[in-house]
Amino acid sequence: MIGRTACWLAPVCVGLPLLTAPVARAETAADLLDRLVQAYPQALAGHDGDAIIWRDGTRMPAGKLDPQRSFDDRLRNATILDQLSQPYPRGQPSTPAVNADPGRFRNEALFKKMYGDCSTGGVTRNLVTITWLPKSWGKSVSVTRINGVAERLKRVSAEIDELDPKIRRAAFPIAGVLSCRPVADTGRMSMHGYAAAIDLNLDYSDYWLWSAKKSSPIPYKNRFPQQIVDIFERHGFIWGGRWYHYDTMHFEYRPELLPPQAR
Numbered sequence: 001m002i003g004r005t006a007c008w009l010a011p012v013c014v015g016l017p018l019l020t021a022p023v024a025r026a027e028t029a030a031d032l033l034d035r036l037v038q039a040y041p042q043a044l045a046g047h048d049g050d051a052i053i054w055r056d057g058t059r060m061p062a063g064k065l066d067p068q069r070s071f072d073d074r075l076r077n078a079t080i081l082d083q084l085s086q087p088y089p090r091g092q093p094s095t096p097a098v099n100a101d102p103g104r105f106r107n108e109a110l111f112k113k114m115y116g117d118c119s120t121g122g123v124t125r126n127l128v129t130i131t132w133l134p135k136s137w138g139k140s141v142s143v144t145r146i147n148g149v150a151e152r153l154k155r156v157s158a159e160i161d162e163l164d165p166k167i168r169r170a171a172f173p174i175a176g177v178l179s180c181r182p183v184a185d186t187g188r189m190s191m192h193g194y195a196a197a198i199d200l201n202l203d204y205s206d207y208w209l210w211s212a213k214k215s216s217p218i219p220y221k222n223r224f225p226q227q228i229v230d231i232f233e234r235h236g237f238i239w240g241g242r243w244y245h246y247d248t249m250h251f252e253y254r255p256e257l258l259p260p261q262a263r
Contacts, residue, residue: 029065032084039236039256040147043114052080052110060110071099075186078105088257089242090233095220096244103238103254104245108188115146115194118180123195127178130154135161137172144195149253152235153198159231167225175199175249184209185245197252200228205249206241217244224248233258 027035033047044052051059063079074082086102116122127142128150134157143150160171176199179192191197199205206221222241229239236255240247 029062029081032081033062036080036084036256040114042147054113058113060113063107074105075101076188078107078188080107080110083107083110084256088238092226093222093229093241096242096246098217099244101243101245103240103252103257104183104186104243106188106191111189111191111194111196115144115196118178118189118193118195123178123180123193127195130157132157132174133161133168133172136165136168139173141174141177141198142195143177143198146194146196147253147255149196152237152253156231156235156237160228163225163227167227169201170204170223170225171200171228173201175202175205191252191254197250200224200249200251202249205247207247207249208243208245218246220244220246222246222248 030047030049033049033052036052037044037046043054045055046053047062049062051061053059060080063081065081065085069082074085082105085105086100088102112122116124116126118124123144126144126146128145129140129142130150130153132139132141132153143153145151160168176192177197178195179190181190181193182188183190192199204223206223208218211219211221224239224241229241232239232251236253236258237251238254238257240250240252
C-alpha cells in the first residue's frame with residue numbers, strides 16, 4: 001500500500017503523495033562559513049554570521065552573497081562568501097559552464113593574514129623544503145608550512161611517485177611553487193604568492209588565455225591524467241582544470257571547497 005489508499009487498478013490515483021528523490025538543501029551563508037572554519041582549524045576559531053573570527057581574536061567581515069554582482073567584480077573584489085559561492089565539481093572533468101570558476105574568487109585579505117604578504121617577506125619565514133617526486137625527479141622545492149601544506153604536498157608526491165611512469169610524467173619538471181605575482185586577468189595575488197600552489201609539467205598544460213582570443217565561448221582543453229587530479233583533491237588541493245578559465249597544470253590548497261569526506 002502506498003500512502004493511505006492503495007488505488008488498486010485505478011487509472012488515476014488522486015491525492016496520493018508523489019514518491020520523489022529527496023532534494024538536497026542549498027547551503028546557507030552560515031553553512032559556507034562553517035565549512036571555511038572547519039577547513040582551517042589552526043587559523044580560524046569560528047564565525048558569527050557576519051564575520052569570521054581568527055584564533056588571535058581578529059574579526060574579518062564575511063561580506064554578503066549577492067548574485068547581482070558581476071562576475072568580474074567578484075573576481076577582482078571577492079568577499080569571503082564570494083570565495084565559497086561556486087560549488088567545486090568532482091570526478092571526470094567536463095566542459096565547465098561559462099564563468100564557472102570555483103576557487104578563482106579569492107579574498108586577498110584572508111589569504112594574506114593566513115600565509116603572509118610575499119612582498120614584505122611574510123611568506124618567506126614560513127617556507128620549508130620538500131623533495132618533489134624523490135623516485136622520479138628528486139628536486140627540492142620550497143612551500144609554505146602553514147596549514148600543513150608542505151606535509152600534504154609530500155603525501156601527494158609520494159602517491160604520484162607510485163603511478164605508472166607514463167602518467168606521472170605529467171607531474172615533472174614542475175613550472176613553479178612560490179611566485180610573488182598577481183593573476184594575469186585579475187590583478188589580485190596568485191596562490192603562488194603564498195607558496196600554497198604548484199604548477200606541474202608545462203608540456204601537458206592548457207591555459208585559457210592561449211585560446212581565449214580565438215573563439216568564444218572559450219573551448220575547453222585538458223591533457224592532464226585524472227589519476228593525478230584525484231590524488232591532489234584527496235589532500236585538499238583544487239585543480240585549475242575544473243574552471244571555465246582553465247589552467248590545467250595548476251593545483252592550489254583550498255580545502256574549504258572540498259567536502260571532508262573527499263579529502
